[in-house]
Amino acid sequence: MPILMAVTVGVGAGAGLAGMCLGLLLHYIQHVAYDYSMHRLLSTQSFMQGVTASTPQRRVEVLLGCGVVAGLGWWALYRFAKPLVSVNKVLKSDDPRTPMVATMINALLQIITVGLGSPLGREGAPREAGAALAGWLSHRIGLSSQESRIMVACGAGAGLAAVYNVPLSGTLFTLEVLLGTFATAAAIPALLTSVIAATVAWIGLGNDAQYTVPMFQLSDSLLAWAIVIGPIFGFAAYGFSRLVDAARRQAPRDWRLLPSCLLAFGLIGLAAVFYPQLLGNGKGPIQLGFNDGVSLQLAAILLVLKLLAMLLCLRAGAGGGLLTPGMSLGAMLAIVAGGLWNHAFGDAPLGAYAIVGAAAFLAASMRMPLTAIVMAVELTRVDHDYLFPVVFAVAGSSAALRICVRRFDTTHEPSMVVHKE
Incomplete structure (x- = not known):
């Protein structure tokens, strides 16, 4: 039990750091690509405001650059790295580990292209990174296959919790989507890893809501x-x-x-x-x-x-x-x-x-x-x-x-x- 608790804390902290670093990298790429709020990564000016203020020519040029990065990057990944394995497939495996290098490169490519303007989402990167770190740590510590599967799912949910500051959502994502169970053996580490990851990510990303909404009256x-x-x-x-x-x-x-x-x-x-x-x-x-x-x-x-x-x-x-x-x-x-x-x-x-x-x-x-x-x-x-x-x-x-x-x-x-x- 102490070993499992230590792994839980390590997975939460690792997923939080990974989510924080990927989030900061995303902001940096956005600011450089569209030349706005260069003095600080987290500013009151949003990405959409920065893009709207940029010239039409810059938007086209940045998106063409995004195409080059995406095309060459994923071609090289598929050509030279180990095959990527999805989190869901890993959770059905007796050895629940994803290829560390390939997974991290894939995560970085996602963050870079989204930062340059890709219409796809950024949440896949911290999820995959959290799962990869959890699989590696579980293997090094010597957890059983079942315990490792739980930790990998927790790492993925914690990555989501970190990048969006949604610890309860990260917990439920782990249990409802990845593991398909709300058993205590899964619920406790899922909650702990997501809360730890979200808290660690506050260091760089802050503790703000992702969206601000006015007060609405229910009708x-x-x-x-x-x-x-x-x-x-x-x-x-x-x-x-x-x-x-x-x-x-x-x-x-x-x-x-x-x-x-x-x-x-x-x-x-x-x-x-x-x-x-x-x-x-x-x-x-x-x-x-x-x-x-x-x-x-x-x-x-x-x-x-x-x-x-x-x-x-x-x-x-x-x-x-x-x-x-x-x-x-x-x-x-x-x-x-x-x-x-x-x-x-x-x-x-x-x-x-x-x-x-x-x-x-x-x-x-x-x-x-x-x-x-x-x-x-x-x-x-x-x-x-x-x-x-x-x-x-x-x-x-x-x-x-x-x-x-x-x-x-x-x-x-x-x-x-x-x-x-």
């Missing part, structure tokens, strides 16, 4: 909308996961990576000339949506462009997470649906719809209803009353996803970022 109209719209988000998330799987299956892993990445990121750079909100993992549009800063027309445009950009990158062979990008799709879809609802039934703020829609889409697309509910609260720190529309919408989207899987899938399981990174 009957919003509650009714959440009940009605939940299943629609589940169907949309199912379709999204199928598109993601298809794009990843067709992605090249040879010399074609460079031209395909150059083409994909070049097109995204051209689109960013007119819509700079397209660049990055989607945090900027989400924040705008939460603050009623996105019109129905802009939300519809960003919804389509963001989806196409993500699929282009995945089809080209680039790597990255889909947690925040998925939330951005949910938020934009909710603004469109909520605006139409307001015309007929209510007058709730569009930002309120965005919060509920982001949680509902996230829950279904990543098949983690409990984690999505808690994450919506931890990321925004909204009022307790918002749990009601969020829970109704998440329940509806998760139920709709389950119907889709049973009706249309016999061997396929929607993967999203969790199963096939």
